[in-house]
Amino acid sequence: MQMNWILPTQIIMLPEEKDLHSHQYHQLVIGLKGQAEFEINDKSSIIYAGKVGVIPANYQHAFSSLFQAEVLVLNFPQFFGSNELANRVNDLFVDSGYYQLDAQIQNLIQLLVCEIQASRDDSLLNKACSDTIISLLHRHLIDENTDKIIKRLNVEVIDNFIAQNIGRKITIAQLSSTVFLGESQFYAIFKQELGITPHKYIVEKRLKFAKTLLETGQFTVGEIAQQTGFANQSAFSHAFMKHIGHSPSKHRQIHFIRN
Structure with missing residues (x-):
């Protein structure tokens, strides 16, 4: 006997x-906006x-919004x-499991969402959208639990932007625009793929460049702080001590002793 949609x-x-719960039907949850x-x-x-x-069906699950999360929910019977x-x-x-949609189906889903929002009471349209999405997912899902995961961020582009602007203030908005993503989406993907926040990543890049400058011996600590984008020498020294474990002056001294 066939069970209807x-x-x-x-x-x-x-x-x-x-809210931790379960239900007797399968469910797909597709992120549209924000983070959850x-x-x-x-x-x-x-x-x-x-x-x-x-x-x-019957799997325990829970979710909570972190930042104005809007999702598309599709439900399917077990049989x-x-x-x-x-x-x-x-x-x-x-x-x-958790999966990533490729750009092609993301664009299609956005069109379907517009139709659903315009005709919320049209059950035939809802079913057609649901059937369309489930039919396409096999070719367009990227499994995050396999070696086939495709990185969404072009780290080389991000690194080049940071290198070119290392002496200036760098915002999340600027970085996200280099890879054509919204700020919240960029932040979430960045942290997932690189394991740290964008802010910490920028600081690490600044300190890496600072170490190189310190080891050349050509600039004062204050000049290096300015060239690597820190607000002042104090902020630079504090960050260096926190991340490297000793002061900029000590780092220069160690380098000269070793050489």
Whole structure:
């Protein structure tokens, strides 16, 4: 006996309070805006625009908004009749996981979301959108739990921008624009792929350059602080001590002793 498609496709703003629950149907959650913290059977991740959470039926899961999180939610029954759509649903929900959509399907989903928002009570349209998305996901999902993960950030472009502006103030907005991402999305992807915040990454680049200048012996500590983008010599010395473990002057002394 074939079970019909269930529950409407929904576009919702996630609450800030985390709610652990489960349900007897499969669920796809696709990030549209902002950021949200997700947990599916103890697997945690951050959902942002273009990121997908796959939640099989009866799996415990919870989510909470970190920054104005808006998501597209699609629900599917556990059992269909013997048809192609059923096979695709069953293949996708074998296990829970987090995935990244490629740019092509992200653009398509944005168009579908506009149609859904314009006709919220059109159940036929909702079902058509749901079926379209599930049919395309097999070719467009990038599994974050395999070696096939595709990095979304071009680190070389980011590094070049930092190097060219090392003596100036560098903002998240500037960095995100170099890779054509919004600030919140860039921040989340950056931290996920590089393991640190953009701010800490910039500081590390400044200090790496500062170490090179200190080892040449051509500039004073104050001049190096200015050339590497620190507000003043005090701020530079404080950051150097915190990250390197000794003062800039000590670093220069150590280098000269070794050479």
